[in-house]
Amino acid sequence: MILAGPDETAAAGAALAAVLRPGDVVALSGDLGAGKTTFARGLLHALGFQGEVPSPSFPIVIPYAPPELAIPLWHVDLYRIEDPEELLELGLDEARADSVVLIEWPERMGRLLWPDALRLTIAPHGTDARRLTWEAPAPWEGRWPVR
Ligand SMILES: Nc1ncnc2c1ncn2[C@@H]1O[C@H](COP(=O)(O)OP(=O)(O)O)[C@@H](O)[C@H]1O
Ligand SMILES: [Mg+2]
Numbered sequence: 425m426i427l428a429g430p431d432e433t434a435a436a437g438a439a440l441a442a443v444l445r446p447g448d449v450v451a452l453s454g455d456l457g458a459g460k461t462t463f464a465r466g467l468l469h470a471l472g473f474q475g476e477v478p479s480p481s482f483p484i485v486i487p488y489a490p491p492e493l494a495i496p497l498w499h500v501d502l503y504r505i506e507d508p509e510e511l512l513e514l515g516l517d518e519a520r521a522d523s524v525v526l527i528e529w530p531e532r533m534g535r536l537l538w539p540d541a542l543r544l545t546i547a548p549h550g551t552d553a554r555r556l557t558w559e560a561p562a563p564w565e566g567r568w569p570v571r
Contacts, residue, residue, distance in 0.1 A: 425556040425569065426549060433459045433546070434466025436556055440542075441470035443567040444524050446495055449538050451530035454546035459554050460528045463546065464499055467526065471495065480528070485514055487523070496523035502532035511536060542568055 427433045440450065444467075452460045465477040471494045480486040480501040489496045498519045505511060511533060519525050520538075530537050542564045549555040560568050 427459070427546075427554040427556055429552050430459065430462050433462045433554060433556075434469070437463040437466030437468075438470035439570040440568065441467045443570055444471075444495065444497075446522050446524060447520055448563075449520065449525045449527065449541035451537060451541045451543045452526065452528050452546070453530060453544065454554075455548075458546040458548070460546060461501075463544075464526055464528070468493065468497070468499070471497065487519075489523075498523050498525050500525060500527045502527060502529040505529075505532040508534065508536060 425436065427436060444450075452463060454460050461477070461479045468477050468488065471488075473488060473493050475492075477499070478486065480499045481503055484501060484504060486499045487496070488499065498516070500514070500516065502511070516525055527533070530541070530543070540561050540563050542561070543559040545557045547555045547557070558568065
């Protein structure tokens, strides 16, 4: 999927928002500046969040919950994680019990990334365009890509 500019990247996030349910994990890969947080902003605004969406690089986790968001969601950026031990302290496992978990830099989880996560990758495509690709395991069939 080609995303011609930041607005289209945000719109792709908004499209995903419509099919999300608690317990979903979305892994969002791409280099610094690829557009991961832009995608997350579109997604969060589509779920009703009205404010500014900061990048969660510090703190590493920004939790959202009703009533500011339609469903509970953790926005996570693992860029600064160096040791899997630090991952355990974040409590992502517990979050999955009742929240969507949206993860930038999921590579930092290595094999700890859940196999049922929707894996999205944003890559450069010319100057202001991006190419969005994905791997959608079974729980995502019929949900992503949204048609
Ligand atoms: N098609 C595009 N999609 C997303 N961002 C884009 C696009 N074209 C240009 N940009 C710019 O690239 C930057 C992406 O930043 P950000 O979303 O924070 O990236 P990341 O979270 O991947 O580091 C923003 O400044 C945005 O305006
Ligand atoms: Mg980011």
